[in-house]
Amino acid sequence: MSQSFEVNIGNNTCSKWVLRVVNFLLGLTGLGFFVIAAMAMSSGLPILESWPLAILLLGMIFVIVGTLGVFSGSRGCSVLALTYFCCLLIATVCMFVACIYVLLNREKAESTLKYQLEQDWPTFNASLPTKVIKVANCTTLDDPCWKAVKSYADDFRMIALGALSGFVLVQILLLVSICKIIGASNTANAVGLLMDTVAILLGATMLIIGLFAIPDEAAGVQLLFRVTGLALIGLATVFGAYCSKIYDSCCCSCNYQWAIATILYALMAIGVLALGIFVLTKGDTILNLVLSHMSSLCDASCLTALKYSSQEAIIGLNPACATSNMTNATANLNANVTCTTKPLECYDRAVKACDVQSAAEASFLISCDEKLDEAGWFLVLSFFFLILQVLSKYYKWAKEDEVLVNSSFALSRQSHDNP
Secondary structure (H helix, E strand, O other): OOOOOOOOOOOOHHHHHHHHHHHHHHHHHHHHHHHHHHHHHHHOOHHHOOHHHHHHHHHHHHHHHHHHHHHHOOOOOHHHHHHHHHHHHHHHHHHHHHHHHHHHOHHHHHHHHHHHHHHOHHHHHHOOOHHHHHHHOOOOOOHHHHHHHHHHHHHHHHHHHHHHHHHHHHHHHHHHHHHHHHOHHHHHHHHHHHHHHHHHHHHHHHHHHHHHHOOHHHHHHHHHHHHHHHHHHHHHHHOOHHHHHHHHHHHOOOHHHHHHHHHHHHHHHHHHHHHHHHHHHOHHHHHHHHHHOHHHHOOHHHHHHHHHHHHHHHHHHOOOOOHHHOEOOOOOHHHOHHHHOOHHHHHHHHHHOOEHHHHHHHHHHHHHHHHHHHHHHHHHHHHHHHHHHHHHHHHHHHHHHHHHHHHHHHHHHHHHHOO
């Protein structure tokens, strides 16, 4: 069963019109995101510094996917239909994981928000929405003001969750429509080829990072990156779409190839999910390791830079902490285990005590915690892409079995008819 794409755009009129109308609306939505991004850029809110780029990227995805989708159902546009399917599949998986992130990551998002506010509170306070100021008279980031800001952020989070959920449902409708047009076999082939290509690129990247970017002190992490990179490249080539014709010409069947690939990708998906869950739920264990290797992870120059930024933030949050009142506590945070579970609380205590040393170390822990969160959710996203690959390989496995059974049945019937 070779890897081939023979897409014949049929007369599925309903699916074609669904693609045209819905994708036209998606393209208009993408243009609307451009306007929202421009408004966010002109708002001057420090907390929105990274949002315009994300909104702009989302708008570009909508415009590209919408434009491709409008023409993907036309006759003679088989390549465009397959390209549209691949783009839509990636966008759907990413938005689905984004929905899960917004739904389950509330506490972590609030901690990140509060820490970002504390880094430049005077500037942000000058740009706060009027209704937040009226509710809490926000001159300092005390509890009433933080509760008002958090409530305002929660409202925005629910709006974002509703919008993302709606987009995911629309994209699922579009996926069903385009799959009806290109057919199940071409869908499996497209998914397999796309995921194999991604696996090769990701594997090569991880291998390069493991060979050249990670220091020798982290030998375990080096080995993990190297082995994972080689495994991804091996799966995508030896058991991937690129060698189907070799298998067909060699042994006239890819059945064992697809069976082995299905099992190996399933095992990898389980391992990636387990690692992602560990990173997201056991961050305190990892932060304990960070604390025990604090001197090697953040040298004197790194700590000095953190102290300088922490000093400015402390003065902005606690005006009583004049430069002369700053202290470098002799007892640092390495002795306080609770700081590995809630480093933001340690940072707040350090601000109140005008303790630059502890604030700097807590700031480093918060940064590590944010990176762990990003890594965990990246692993969750990788799990869903691996599941797509598992389904693709399993479809080919089952299809190959069906071909073999039909061939055996035909041969037995021919021998019975012609003894």
